[in-house]
Amino acid sequence: MLQLILILSGVCTVGMAMPLPDFYSYSMAVGDGSGVEYSTAEAGRITGIRVWEYSSAYISGFQLSYEGNWTTLVCASYGNPMEMTLHHDESIIQVSGKYDSGYMLMFVTSQGRSLKVGQPSGISFNLYPTHDGSELRFLSGRHNGYGITSIGAHWAVYHSSV
Known part of the structure; x- marks a missing residue:
């Protein structure tokens, strides 16, 4: 019986010492x-976004900036790029369209700032995190090489290592 109590107390101690998991939603x-x-x-952390709008109507591609480094271009760079740089401690909390x-x-x-690109026609969507404090x-x-054909968003609480 004493062994069982020691084992259970060890499990509880390990369980309490572990950090809480980051809140994640998709x-x-x-x-x-x-x-x-x-x-x-x-x-x-995401620090900027760049979106290419073709013929004032279609999204041909986009990039995200992480800590000032741009990702590989998603799809194509046809048309005009529109860009937003995030302020210190600013994050993206909603993607809609x-x-x-x-x-x-x-x-x-x-x-409360926003970047809006493309023409408002079609089926509406609104993507947002399910946990407070997530970004x-x-x-x-x-994508099909000419434009984006689907988009999903991944959200989590960001913890800085600084």
Whole structure:
């Protein structure tokens, strides 16, 4: 009996010493999902976003900046790039828009700023975290070489190592 108590107390001690897991949530991808998979997952915090708008209507591609380093371009750079650099301690807390034959994307930050690109026509969507304090960590989905065909958002609480 004494052994069982020692084992259980050791388990409780180990359980209490472990840090709480980061809160993570995934907003399911929207769009038809055809084409090649992509993911913008990188280490660090997102510090900027760049989106290419083609012919004032279609999203041809995008990049995220992590700690000032841009990810590989997702899809293509047709058209005009539109960019937003995040302020210190600012994060993306919502991705919304519309999709059908093209996309309209709007990225909303924790400081109430937004970047809106594309034309508002089609089916509306709104992607956001399920846990307070979470922020956009990366985007994933599919593209067909001409434009984005689906987009999903991955959210988590960010812990700085500084």
